Amino acid sequence: MAAVQVATVAEIPEGTAKTVEINGHKIVVCHAEGTFYALDNTCSHAEASLGEGEVDSDELTIECPRHGSQFSLETGKPRNLPAYEPVSTYTVAVRDDAVFVEYSG
Ligand code: FES
Numbered sequence: 001m002a003a004v005q006v007a008t009v010a011e012i013p014e015g016t017a018k019t020v021e022i023n024g025h026k027i028v029v030c031h032a033e034g035t036f037y038a039l040d041n042t043c044s045h046a047e048a049s050l051g052e053g054e055v056d057s058d059e060l061t062i063e064c065p066r067h068g069s070q071f072s073l074e075t076g077k078p079r080n081l082p083a084y085e086p087v088s089t090y091t092v093a094v095r096d097d098a099v100f101v102e103y104s105g
Helices: none
Strands: 002-008 017-022 025-032 035-040 061-063 070-072 092-095 098-103
Touching: 002 017, 002 025, 017 098, 025 098, 035 092
Parallel strands: none
Antiparallel strands: 002 098, 017 025, 025 035, 061 070, 092 098
16 A cells, blocks of 8 residues: 555645546545545546536535536445445545545555
């Protein structure tokens, strides 16, 4: 398991998401309520980039821009249809001004 620096804190303001690539694998890093979360960027329902969706800091979700399923930032599970399978989540660490994602792929 390697911790890969994917961004600086300033690059992902509160309430936003940024899509990053680690070893060719797209991951969306979200900033909500002062905490960073990382999930697979590709929706579990069809071909859509969650990183282009809206982060909801109150609900701690990101909404798929294609059909509107909202995924928990903490568990990767969708809270509503049409998606019903979770996306993978990854551990995020912040050190100084850098955001790291633990990735083993
Ligand atoms: S592609 Fe994401 S909910 Fe359909």
